[in-house]
Amino acid sequence: MTFVAVAVVRASDTREVIDSARRVRHGAAMTTTAPDVTAAVDGYLAAYGEPDPQRRAELIDTVWTEDAQLVDPPISGEGHDGIAAVAQALQQRFPGHRFRRTSGVDVHHDRLRFAWELVSPAGEAVLAGLDVGELAPDGRLRRITGFFGDLPPRPERP
Secondary structure: OOOOOOOOOOHHHHHHHHHHHHHHHHOOOOOEOOHHHHHHHHHHHHHHHOOOHHHHHHHHHHHEEEEEEEEEOOEEEEHHHHHHHHHHHHHHHOOOOEEEEOOOOEEEOOEEEEEEEEEOOOOOEEEEEEEEEEEOOOOOEEEEEEEEOOOOOOOOOO
16 A cells, blocks of 8 residues: 655745655656756757758657657657658748747656747748657657647637
8 A cells, every 4th residue: 555645835935846856766856857858848949940951860760769759739750760850841831930939948857848939031930839858768659649839719708
């Protein structure tokens, strides 16, 4: 039988309690932005905008696991070749565009999220979104699921 200790705390103390427990178990705060994870995210976004197939493949090999999965609303790819194909399709649809991260990279356990925008050659954001994902133990990306645009409004209750 497993018992879980529950502490009653003020809402303002919740973050401190969670982070303290996390530091005890894992030596780090619950929500972090590890430099290697941020570099992996930035490498992923750079690969999407990289026109040279060889350089794009190098970026993908560096930041994604071999069994990686990328799922966006209109398209998905599995493995390095599948992710490269998604990037190629995006570049054909949006030549000269690049991705820019618009938030920090929020990480807890093996999960992450970050916001981005797709920027035209003229510097205008043409699409924005949020990606959530899973990290491999070595810090590379294992799965990313993308969401485009703002969240839908909450329906009004009758």
